Amino acid sequence: MNDQANKHWGTALLDALTSLKLAIVLLTLLMVLVLACTLAQVDLGTHGAVERYMRSWLVWWRPDGASWSIPVLPGGAPVGGLLILNLSVAQIRRLQLTWRKSGLWLLHIGLVLLVAGEFVSAMLQVDARLTFEEGHSANFVERTREYELAVVDTTDAAYDDEYGVPQSLLLAGGSIAIAKTPLQLKVVAYMRNSELRNRTDKDPKSLATAGVGPEIAVQQLPPVTADDAQDTPSALIDVHADGVSKGVFLVSAGISAQQGFSHAGRHYRIDLRLRREYLPYSLTLKDFSHDVYPGTDIPKNFSSLVRLVHPGSSEDRTVLISMNQPLRFEGRTFYQSSFGKNDTLSVLQVVQNPGWLMPYVSCTLVTLGLIVHFSFSLGRLQRRRVRAAAAAVGAT
Amino acid sequence: MKGQRWLVALTAVTATLIAASGFFGDRKGRQGVDVVAFGELPAQEGGRVKPIDTLARNALLMIRSKQTVRADGRTLSASEWLLDAMFRPQLADTYAIFVVDDPDVLGLMGMPQSAERYYSFDKLRDHTGKLQSQASAARRVDPKQRTRFQAAVVHLFDRLYLYYRIKHTLQIEGGAGLSDELARAHTQAGQERAQAIAELAYFRVLPPTAKGGWRNIGEGLAALHAGTPQPGLELYAAMQKAYVAGDGANFDAAVAKMLALGRAADPTALGIAAHELQFNRAQPFYNGMVLYVAALLVLFASWAWRPQTLRPVAYVLLAAGLLLHTGGLVSRTILQGRPPVTNLYSSAVFVGWGAAVLGAVLERLYRNGFGAVVAAASGFVSLIVAHHLAADGDTMEMMRAVLDSNFWLATHVITITIGYSGTFVAGAIAAGWAIRRHALRSLDPEAGKALASMTYGIQCFALLFSFAGTVLGGIWADQSWGRFWGWDPKENGALLIVLWIAIVLHARWGGYIRERGLMAMSIAGMAITAFSWFGVNMLGVGLHSYGFTDKAFSALAAFMGLCLLLLGLSLAPPRFRLVRTLAAGLPVQHGAATPHG
Numbered sequence: 001m002n003d004q005a006n007k008h009w010g011t012a013l014l015d016a017l018t019s020l021k022l023a024i025v026l027l028t029l030l031m032v033l034v035l036a037c038t039l040a041q042v043d044l045g046t047h048g049a050v051e052r053y054m055r056s057w058l059v060w061w062r063p064d065g066a067s068w069s070i071p072v073l074p075g076g077a078p079v080g081g082l083l084i085l086n087l088s089v090a091q092i093r094r095l096q097l098t099w100r101k102s103g104l105w106l107l108h109i110g111l112v113l114l115v116a117g118e119f120v121s122a123m124l125q126v127d128a129r130l131t132f133e134e135g136h137s138a139n140f141v142e143r144t145r146e147y148e149l150a151v152v153d154t155t156d157a158a159y160d161d162e163y164g165v166p167q168s169l170l171l172a173g174g175s176i177a178i179a180k181t182p183l184q185l186k187v188v189a190y191m192r193n194s195e196l197r198n199r200t201d202k203d204p205k206s207l208a209t210a211g212v213g214p215e216i217a218v219q220q221l222p223p224v225t226a227d228d229a230q231d232t233p234s235a236l237i238d239v240h241a242d243g244v245s246k247g248v249f250l251v252s253a254g255i256s257a258q259q260g261f262s263h264a265g266r267h268y269r270i271d272l273r274l275r276r277e278y279l280p281y282s283l284t285l286k287d288f289s290h291d292v293y294p295g296t297d298i299p300k301n302f303s304s305l306v307r308l309v310h311p312g313s314s315e316d317r318t319v320l321i322s323m324n325q326p327l328r329f330e331g332r333t334f335y336q337s338s339f340g341k342n343d344t345l346s347v348l349q350v351v352q353n354p355g356w357l358m359p360y361v362s363c364t365l366v367t368l369g370l371i372v373h374f375s376f377s378l379g380r381l382q383r384r385r386v387r388a389a390a391a392a393v394g395a396t
Numbered sequence: 397m398k399g400q401r402w403l404v405a406l407t408a409v410t411a412t413l414i415a416a417s418g419f420f421g422d423r424k425g426r427q428g429v430d431v432v433a434f435g436e437l438p439a440q441e442g443g444r445v446k447p448i449d450t451l452a453r454n455a456l457l458m459i460r461s462k463q464t465v466r467a468d469g470r471t472l473s474a475s476e477w478l479l480d481a482m483f484r485p486q487l488a489d490t491y492a493i494f495v496v497d498d499p500d501v502l503g504l505m506g507m508p509q510s511a512e513r514y515y516s517f518d519k520l521r522d523h524t525g526k527l528q529s530q531a532s533a534a535r536r537v538d539p540k541q542r543t544r545f546q547a548a549v550v551h552l553f554d555r556l557y558l559y560y561r562i563k564h565t566l567q568i569e570g571g572a573g574l575s576d577e578l579a580r581a582h583t584q585a586g587q588e589r590a591q592a593i594a595e596l597a598y599f600r601v602l603p604p605t606a607k608g609g610w611r612n613i614g615e616g617l618a619a620l621h622a623g624t625p626q627p628g629l630e631l632y633a634a635m636q637k638a639y640v641a642g643d644g645a646n647f648d649a650a651v652a653k654m655l656a657l658g659r660a661a662d663p664t665a666l667g668i669a670a671h672e673l674q675f676n677r678a679q680p681f682y683n684g685m686v687l688y689v690a691a692l693l694v695l696f697a698s699w700a701w702r703p704q705t706l707r708p709v710a711y712v713l714l715a716a717g718l719l720l721h722t723g724g725l726v727s728r729t730i731l732q733g734r735p736p737v738t739n740l741y742s743s744a745v746f747v748g749w750g751a752a753v754l755g756a757v758l759e760r761l762y763r764n765g766f767g768a769v770v771a772a773a774s775g776f777v778s779l780i781v782a783h784h785l786a787a788d789g790d791t792m793e794m795m796r797a798v799l800d801s802n803f804w805l806a807t808h809v810i811t812i813t814i815g816y817s818g819t820f821v822a823g824a825i826a827a828g829w830a831i832r833r834h835a836l837r838s839l840d841p842e843a844g845k846a847l848a849s850m851t852y853g854i855q856c857f858a859l860l861f862s863f864a865g866t867v868l869g870g871i872w873a874d875q876s877w878g879r880f881w882g883w884d885p886k887e888n889g890a891l892l893i894v895l896w897i898a899i900v901l902h903a904r905w906g907g908y909i910r911e912r913g914l915m916a917m918s919i920a921g922m923a924i925t926a927f928s929w930f931g932v933n934m935l936g937v938g939l940h941s942y943g944f945t946d947k948a949f950s951a952l953a954a955f956m957g958l959c960l961l962l963l964g965l966s967l968a969p970p971r972f973r974l975v976r977t978l979a980a981g982l983p984v985q986h987g988a989a990t991p992h993g
Contacts, residue, residue: 020906038888293443351878363867
């Protein structure tokens, strides 16, 4: 009895989950979200609008001046997730494996792949930047929105030993031991975004006791959301070496001056900077060119002529990276992104996305599926027309 | 039967005459000079070499929003106007070419609002100082945030400055002309004047020499001073002298020499410029528009009177319009060396072309006159839209680096615009269906079914192209920026279209909608496509200060309103008598309000 009811209940749920009605409702909700996300970009910027509508579980609405807010719509995550569930289960449950339905299979599998690919990108894609000047080499990339506290052992003139403390550890606070060194760092304060200026007599005494910190007044700011804005994080770090205090340093992405200390005959530099990732190869900017159409300032092209040296695979070659012509190498893709310093400095966008091929595959599948499916429909329609015409002839 | 054949033949001849109309008419302009030959002279501006005719048309479009100007009781072509602006600026200063209709801008100049919207440079001359300071103050504000006054004052000053630059292409204002500048070229003062011309001149008329590329007159005078002979300078001076004196023969001779000089220096660019001049004169899109309208009118007439006789006539007109439209597209593609869609203007031309072709194919399949109406109407409307979009300047401008990829322009952009064509054709059929059910006394259910099957087929077609186009756009973004999808407004707009068609088709497969639902949703699809095509481009503009004064925004709003009206018509019961019933003070009664699909 109980079993029977359970089964009934389970089937009903499955029916609801795989129903075409649900698909239509979800597609409509998705349209509403996309439209809202588009219009909201005017005020929130793309990043903010996407966070609010597409990469959320619920869309909250707060009346003007109110301190409470209520959810008004499901966010992009549940709508997209349910849509994929509905699509996959319905496809398996309802459709037969026949040639006539092959188009629908292809296109629905392609759609699942497309959304899965977006999911993979959202989770695993790493955006970074590589900045270099003509004649200079770079063997690291910098993450675009992530910071790290770097401790660099500069004792040896030939090479530096670098130790990076990721932002997440700094946010957690507490004491951090740097492996293989006698150093112990205590996070006194960490600010995701801040404003720095020269300290005047009116400002309270700085908490920093070493480096340039005592001269600087720092004020905490809320993190930015606009697309073209960047946070300036700062931190106060109490440095101990073998239990001896080396002072409290103010480190910040807004400070370019080098700060450091010495201990037991070794010299250290301490710096808060964009998180670096070192590459097993190096890129040298041989030439950056930026052409405009004659008599105008309309850019015709930007390109970086780069020498790529990989000691591991003894590769040494020249590559031209230009708009629409990225370099794909060892899982990373380098795109021409920006430039500066009177066209002698080039900025490459570096993307690591293990799922980059999925849209290509899914696009092919869906397009193929649509063509196959509509061809079958067209054939059916044609046959019906022929029959109708024959009937009409027969009638006269 | 024989009479009909004659009628069709006569129509074909008329259509050919309309198509070729640009090549008739007098080549001679005022002062007895050959204006057409002058229009063929090459000039470099905006990064490419174009015939002066193109330059004149675009400049006048930007300044006056029209390609002609009324002066001294006659209509001057753009080239004739440019002749005066370059060679006789004192006269051109009196032509009323500047539209000023913003009351606050008029108030700034102490002028009352009047029926006369056009003002000459002479009338505005004394106010340029005030306009300039207001414009440079307004320019510090982000264009999207400007108030109506700020936008209007910047717009007016930009046009004044453009005209000012055109006047200084050949000489310093108030001087004695180019021959005088030439005579002074070797003096210190002359060099300073040459420097000023070099900075102001709007375009470069001197073809490349062994030393350096295209030069403007000022740069030419400097080069001459530095010892590089510039034969073009003498020729332009001769042109000016002859033009002012009304000496047509000498003017034409100087123009011919100048053309020969250009051909020797840069034969490729001159070949393209000559082709472009023919394209300008043929006005394929304008004449195509005329033919489409004619076809549309004949089709309408055919519903009321002798359909068997009139429909072939309409077909001939439609075919001629489509042929011209196609020819124009091919011509532009060759001229630019790029796929047909490179900007908003060309997307309108192309979407209309795609819709017209689709309509013609439907007509061929169904032969019910409906496809032909859709073809003619969409061809006509899109060319009107394109005509208004052309007022921003050169429609064959150079492509910015990030867009400079013929491969992606040819795949992503073309595919997605064909998708737009599809949704518009589906919407147009649905609109026809909606009007028809209120206009006709009795509805033939077979005809309704045929229209529904046309709409359904076109929606499938549109889904295929919209989807492929959207994903190809993602792939292009992945290729050039390293991200496949960024939820950018234009991407979202494309996604909206795909989602909407997907909803329409699934709702139909599920049986939730039938004929009427399909039609209503197809009409809504047109509105969604218009939003994603134009609306998202105005996001910053439309929702902020510029608001309803922006012409494009009001046009879009009007289109949305029309879609809403059609939507209402498609949902209302056939031959809806609401108005009449209300007027009679009776309760609403739907005569034929039985359920219908």
